[in-house]
Amino acid sequence: MRSPAGPPVSPPAPPQHAANVPAAAVPAPSIVELFLAFAAISLSGFGGVLAWARRIMVERRRWFTAEEFNEAFALCAFLPGGNMVNFAVIFGSRMRGPLGALAALAGLLGPPMILIIAVGALYAHYGDLPALRRMLTGVAAAAAGLMIATVAKMARPLFRLPSKNPAMIAPLVAVATFVAIGILHWPLPLVLLVIVPVSIGAAFRNIEVRR
Amino acid sequence: MKSESGSLVTLAAFFAVTSLFAVGGGNSVIPEMHRYAVDVQHWLTGRQFADSFALAQLTPGPNLIIVTLIGYHVAGIVGAVVATLAMCGPTSMLAFIVGRASERFTGAAWHGALTRGLVPVTLGLTAASATVIVSVADYNWVAAAITLATACIALFMRVHPLWAFAAAALLGLAGLV
Numbered sequence: 001m002r003s004p005a006g007p008p009v010s011p012p013a014p015p016q017h018a019a020n021v022p023a024a025a026v027p028a029p030s031i032v033e034l035f036l037a038f039a040a041i042s043l044s045g046f047g048g049v050l051a052w053a054r055r056i057m058v059e060r061r062r063w064f065t066a067e068e069f070n071e072a073f074a075l076c077a078f079l080p081g082g083n084m085v086n087f088a089v090i091f092g093s094r095m096r097g098p099l100g101a102l103a104a105l106a107g108l109l110g111p112p113m114i115l116i117i118a119v120g121a122l123y124a125h126y127g128d129l130p131a132l133r134r135m136l137t138g139v140a141a142a143a144a145g146l147m148i149a150t151v152a153k154m155a156r157p158l159f160r161l162p163s164k165n166p167a168m169i170a171p172l173v174a175v176a177t178f179v180a181i182g183i184l185h186w187p188l189p190l191v192l193l194v195i196v197p198v199s200i201g202a203a204f205r206n207i208e209v210r211r
Numbered sequence: 212m213k214s215e216s217g218s219l220v221t222l223a224a225f226f227a228v229t230s231l232f233a234v235g236g237g238n239s240v241i242p243e244m245h246r247y248a249v250d251v252q253h254w255l256t257g258r259q260f261a262d263s264f265a266l267a268q269l270t271p272g273p274n275l276i277i278v279t280l281i282g283y284h285v286a287g288i289v290g291a292v293v294a295t296l297a298m299c300g301p302t303s304m305l306a307f308i309v310g311r312a313s314e315r316f317t318g319a320a321w322h323g324a325l326t327r328g329l330v331p332v333t334l335g336l337t338a339a340s341a342t343v344i345v346s347v348a349d350y351n352w353v354a355a356a357i358t359l360a361t362a363c364i365a366l367f368m369r370v371h372p373l374w375a376f377a378a379a380a381l382l383g384l385a386g387l388v
Contacts, residue, residue: 043271075313078326081230081302082237082275089303090310112272113279117291120283138383140265141354142376145361147341154334170331177335181242182342188232188243200328
């Protein structure tokens with residue numbers, strides 16, 4: 001196994017070929033294995049952890065089939081909160097019950113928390129050093145670029161709907177959410193209480209219409 | 212110490228409530244965190260917020276680890292732990308309960324509608340987050356070029372984004388940003 005905290009690793013393989021991975025035939029991981037697996041996933045993923053989770057859970061360890069992984073992850077994406085945090089809880093609890101969920105969570109959050117607290121302490125002491133300031137300014141600009149790319153990737157499928165699809169409301173919802181939060185700076189709970197029911201209602205109608 | 216425990220309660224309450232509105236992941240609530248931590252509570256300056264986001268991106272781990280850093284700013288290690296637990300506790304409970312019940316739900320029509328209805332909201336929120344991150348970063352010509360280049364690399368090239376971060380840090384160190 002590759003050292004999780006090692007130098008920059010190559011990007012994880014694209015997930016398409018994972019569909020042929022056979023059904024999980026291995027015993028469920030122990031509590032300790034759960035902790036270690038999520039610590040490894042957490043520490044190897046810079047920015048996005050999803051690809052690493054799939055690689056370790058499905059391809060390498062075969063604790064989950066590709067279908068189980070997709071189903072669990074779809075669930076995590078619509079539950080509120082961090083996707084990986086939710087995934088750790090659901091995976092851990094399916095493998096080893098409540099203790100398994102706790103072990104997976106501890107593995108996912110413990111090591112990066114210790115790292116980021118150390119980073120925060122260094123920043124508090126040296127954050128104003130000119131050399132570090134300049135480096136951070138550069139990195140902050142790059143981080144903004146990465147975020148813009150994420151938005152573009154998410155927007156592609158949504159703004160390219162088939163012309164006959166009555167769900168053209170989706171782009172409108174996206175733009176309305178963006179304007180309310182990003183430009184008008186309205187409080188998040190208020191905006192979501194209005195926009196989420198509208199969007200889900202529209203999606204529900206759309207499913208009914210197509211039946 | 213009264214004010215310190217007061218700010219710990221505020222910290223915990225804010226992240227516990229905000230986490231429940233984190234549709235589609237931790238990045239969705241960046242604007243809300245910025246609004247509250249910088250504009251309302253003045254826990255951090257805009258620059259410190261930008262730095263915290265950059266540092267959280269540089270540190271391996273889930274994206275919402277920026278919460279730990281904000282907590283650390285407010286009340287040291289205790290603040291870091293409190294903020295992280297508040298951000299993850301309530302949603303983890305929910306995930307635990309729903310995860311147990313979910314095997315019965317998959318495939319139901321409303322399940323698909325829920326997922327599909329949340330996608331555009333998540334997109335709008337992430338776009339708002341990108342706006343906040345761009346607006347708090349220090350900008351000149353080189354920094355703008357770095358942002359644009361990183362976006363293009365992430366979109367069109369199969370290069371790990373960490374390389375873009377490393378290049379950006381070097382450009383900054385060389386005094387170009």
